[in-house]
Amino acid sequence: MQAHGIAVELPDGFEGRIFRRQTDGPEVACAVGHFATFALPEEVGDFGSGAVTLMGEYDVFAVLFEYGPESGGTRLFAREGMPRALATSDFRPYVLRRGLPGQSGTQWFFTEGGRPFTLYVVLGSHARRPVLVPRANGLLEQMTVGPQPGPMPSGTPWN
Amino acid sequence: MVALVVVLGLVVTGLAVLVAGLLRSHADILKALHDLGAGVGDPSVSPNADPARADIGSTRPVAVPFTMGPQLPPGRDSTSAPAIAGVTPGGDARAVAPAGSGGLTLLAFLSTGCASCAGFWESFREPSRLGLPTGARLVVVTKGPDREIPGEVAALASPGLDVVMASDAWTDYEVPGSPFFVLVDGTTGRRLGEGVASQFAQVADLVRRAEVDGAGFGPGTRADRLVGLDGPERESDNDAELRAAGILPGDPSLYPTSLEDLYGPPDARMPATDRHVRRAG
Numbered sequence: 119m120q121a122h123g124i125a126v127e128l129p130d131g132f133e134g135r136i137f138r139r140q141t142d143g144p145e146v147a148c149a150v151g152h153f154a155t156f157a158l159p160e161e162v163g164d165f166g167s168g169a170v171t172l173m174g175e176y177d178v179f180a181v182l183f184e185y186g187p188e189s190g191g192t193r194l195f196a197r198e199g200m201p202r203a204l205a206t207s208d209f210r211p212y213v214l215r216r217g218l219p220g221q222s223g224t225q226w227f228f229t230e231g232g233r234p235f236t237l238y239v240v241l242g243s244h245a246r247r248p249v250l251v252p253r254a255n256g257l258l259e260q261m262t263v264g265p266q267p268g269p270m271p272s273g274t275p276w277n
Numbered sequence: 278m279v280a281l282v283v284v285l286g287l288v289v290t291g292l293a294v295l296v297a298g299l300l301r302s303h304a305d306i307l308k309a310l311h312d313l314g315a316g317v318g319d320p321s322v323s324p325n326a327d328p329a330r331a332d333i334g335s336t337r338p339v340a341v342p343f344t345m346g347p348q349l350p351p352g353r354d355s356t357s358a359p360a361i362a363g364v365t366p367g368g369d370a371r372a373v374a375p376a377g378s379g380g381l382t383l384l385a386f387l388s389t390g391c392a393s394c395a396g397f398w399e400s401f402r403e404p405s406r407l408g409l410p411t412g413a414r415l416v417v418v419t420k421g422p423d424r425e426i427p428g429e430v431a432a433l434a435s436p437g438l439d440v441v442m443a444s445d446a447w448t449d450y451e452v453p454g455s456p457f458f459v460l461v462d463g464t465t466g467r468r469l470g471e472g473v474a475s476q477f478a479q480v481a482d483l484v485r486r487a488e489v490d491g492a493g494f495g496p497g498t499r500a501d502r503l504v505g506l507d508g509p510e511r512e513s514d515n516d517a518e519l520r521a522a523g524i525l526p527g528d529p530s531l532y533p534t535s536l537e538d539l540y541g542p543p544d545a546r547m548p549a550t551d552r553h554v555r556r557a558g
Contacts, residue, residue: 121370131377137369157378
């Protein structure tokens with residue numbers, strides 16, 4: 119699947135969505151990618167609200183979230199390239215947008231293809247990291263981010 | 278002497294008429310066979326004169342126009358539920374994995390042009406009134422932007438409806454036409470059922486029944502093992518079940534000759550309702 123300059127060959131058991139939110143005003147929404155080993159509901163918050171509560175112990179949820187071009191070149195996004203081989207030690211129960219018992223997460227800020235992103239990965243069970251992290255890495259290995267397809271629409275970045 | 282010659286002449290004449298009649302009859306049969314396309318040959322036409330009729334009168338195989346559908350990818354069968362990847366009417370990317378979802382997924386293959394689909398598009402505008410069991414999700418699959426106009430799909434799809442435009446999915450699920458519904462059990466990763474319906478209430482009823490029967494298709498159950506089995510594998514599985522029940526080859530119960538062999542003497546039979554109650558207990 120591919121859209122908005124993001125492409126991924128989903129591993130077995132994963133489903134996903136790559137989209138830009140509809141905006142009412144002059145804001146410009148950047149690309150967001152949601153990938154999960156469970157059924158993604160139609161309405162999911164940018165960082166997984168509405169989805170992470172549905173996760174089972176063996177589930178993985180990942181978000182690729184693009185920021186506006188004005189964030190490019192800042193120190194937060196100094197890392198070049200998306201991490202594609204996460205370690206079990208990268209995951210912490212407290213690195214969660216919404217703390218849910220048993221889960222853990224990791225978040226990375228980086229620039230790829232000249233576009234600033236954050237990668238946010240949630241595991242359904244912190245205790246099952248040895249099994250779940252390779253599944254997450256299998257997804258990240260298949261993901262490619264290209265340059266911004268076409269000029270960004272003018273307006274205030276939403277992300 | 279004269280009488281003998283006359284008689285002989287009559288006999289010869291009669292035989293000549295008889296032979297002529299037989300030849301005429303044979304010619305009629307050959308003509309009828311030729312009209313039926315039996316390839317007996319047409320002596321009036323040389324095979325070399327008309328290439329289109331070159332096979333007439335020969336024993337060579339005749340090419341018959343016949344189109345095979347696209348082959349299923351390896352590893353897939355009639356009950357597998359491959360992932361569906363495509364785009365949304367808004368141009369975003371969407372991939373659905375019914376086999377890994379854990380719950381029931383109802384795939385509704387619809388198009389914008391078919392009259393029968395209009396009622397379903399209308400029904401999907403009120404998801405709360407669809408009557409699907411909690412936890413069962415609905416995904417509408419249309420053909421891709423190469424076959425459908427995204428704007429028309431967007432106009433029919435209500436906000437919040439999960440729509441994937443993917444032509445490949447129609448091939449993967451061997452969809453004969455629209456509307457068509459496929460119910461997938463995300464736990465086993467198998468199709469529970471598929472078919473056509475005229476009203477969504479019929480589909481919702483089937484989904485509810487499938488949910489109730491779901492325990493019978495759980496992992497490790499006999500029903501789960503049988504899904505997808507066919508031919509020798511299914512026969513072997515049946516043999517194993519019979520052996521486990523103590524029924525070996527040659528067992529008389531395998532060869533009933535009367536109703537009494539199946540149900541016992543009439544006096545020992547109990548009302549059907551009683552039998553069901555006891556089985557349930």
